[in-house]
Amino acid sequence: AELRKASKRLSCHKRYKIQKKIREHHRKVRKEAKKRGHKKPKKDPGIPSAAPFKEELLREAEQRKQRLEELKQKQKLxxxxxxxxxxxxxxxxxxxxxxxxxxxxxxxxxxxxxxxKLLNKNSKKSFCRELIKVLEASDVVLEVLDARDPMGCRCPQLEQAVTCSGGNKKLLLVLNKIDLVPKDNVEKWLNYLKKEFPTVAFKSATMMKEKTMEQVTKRHGRVDFSETSQYFGSKCLLKLLQEYGKTQDKAIQVGVVGFPNVGKSSIINSLKGKRACNVGLTRGVTKSMQTVHLDKQTKMLDSPSIIADPSNSALTLALRSVIDPEGSDSADVLEGVNAIISHCSKQQVMMHYNIPDFRNPEEFLSLLAQKRGMLKKGGVPDIENVAKLVLCDWTG
Known part of the structure; x- marks a missing residue:
């Protein structure tokens, strides 16, 4: 049951009591005023009729009054x-x-x-501008290639720009991530690439000491780094650069260029022996030219990634990490994943992801979403997020 609001009506006893108190209060106020002797202001009696020069006095008073009025009016204006x-x-x-x-x-x-405009460092124009800066400033250009797809990571336009620059620029190919492919494949690729340009096999350090790590090790003793932090090829590359530097009369500048996620910054960190450049699994960590001094004669220039032409096939763009899983449109991500799955061996994909047989890329993505528990409301497979995950697996 709803509670009723209290009535505002008063009983007669209470109302009369209030009125009585008000009357008493008014009486008290009047009494106090009488005691204080409250007097009314006396009225001006004016000039008596029997007074001499009454008219003159009245005229003077009138004139004085007019003057005061005029003065007040003037002040007001x-x-x-x-x-x-x-x-x-x-x-x-x-x-x-x-x-x-x-x-x-x-x-x-x-x-x-x-x-x-200046701060939009993620734009393609900004990347191209920084890349051109690195190429112009470099005496030696290191083109970093991924050992899993060396020819796909090569940029003919860049190689032509370096060789036809007119100066004494040298181009050196660095075959990075050799630990991800069989040894025979590495040897064959080295023999093939050496026919065109000098080539060095390289394995970057995946776990690097921070700049302050040396002080920490002094204070707290030995720090045990995992085996993955070991790198290969740095001595050979350093020797090549130092020998070239001796032939020059000045300190040489070495530009490091390549497609996204081929390991440009990791190579510089490996050569330096500590973390000098920021690295990450995602593309576009390096947004502008960075300078790292290896020694008095050698200066490394880290550059942003080469921007691939969007008119290339979806497979090419996906494998070169041009399609960003987070920043790109979901349609582009799906197209890239479809291209990768269509060009891969079905048996290997099934073994890698441990899923049953599938007829097309769409079915593969829905099966993988169900296996990983990536479902939307109503048990619908979250195809977009699974596609991003697959793209990260293949390009990362």
């Missing part, structure tokens, strides 16, 4: 003029401040636009 002048000054000041704010906003908008 002066006050109004002063107020008007102040109001106009304030209006001018307000207009000036509004104008300044508008100009400031315009200039801020322009500067923001400029800074946005």
């Amino acid at each position: 002066n006050r109004q003029k002063e107020h008007e002048r102040k109001r106009k000054l304030e209006a001018k000041k307000n207009a000036a401040t509004i104008k300044e704010k508008a100009e400031g906003k315009e200039s801020a908008g322009k500067s923001k636009g400029k800074t946005k």
Whole structure:
């Protein structure tokens, strides 16, 4: 049952009591006023009729009254003029401040636009600009190739730009990630690539000491790094660069270029012996040219990734890590995954992901989503997120 609101009506006893108290209060106030002797102001009796020069006095009083009125009127006009002048000054000041704010906003908008353009380091134009900077500043260019797909990682336009630059620029191929392919394949690729340009096999360190690690090891003793932190090929590459540096009269600058995720920054870290450049599994960690001094005669220049032409096939773009699983459109990710699965051996894919036979890439993605528990509302397979996961597996 709903509770009723309390009534505002008063009983007669209570109402009469309140009225009585009010009357007593008023009586008390009147009594106190009488005690204080509250007097009414006396009325001006004026000039008696029998007084001599009454008319003259009255005329003088009238004139005095008029003068006072005129003075008051003049003061009032002066006050109004002063107020008007102040109001106009304030209006001018307000207009000036509004104008300044508008100009400031315009200039801020322009500067923001400029800074946005400058700060948009993820744009393709910015990457290309930084890459050109590295190529122009370098005496030796290291083109980093992924040992799993060396020909797919080569950029003929870049190689042509280096060889036809007119200067004394040298191009050196670095076959990275050799631990991910059989030894026979590495040897065959080295023999094939050496016919065109000098080639060095390399395995970057996957776990690097931080810059402050040397101090930590001194204080806390030996730090046990895993076997994966060992790298291969750095001595050979350093020897080549040092020998070339001796032939020059100046310190050489070595530019490191290549497609996304081929291990450009990791190679510099391996040569330096500590973490000098930021590295990550995702593409585009390096956004601008970075300079790392190996020694007095050798300076390494880390560069952003080579930007592949979007008109290439979906398979090419996917395998070269051009399609970003997080930043790209879901349709592009699905197209890239479909291209990869269509060109792979079905048996190997089934063994790798431990799933049953499938007829097409769409069925493969739905089976994998069910196996990994990646389902939407109503048990519908989350195809988009599974596609991102597969793309990361194949390009990472």
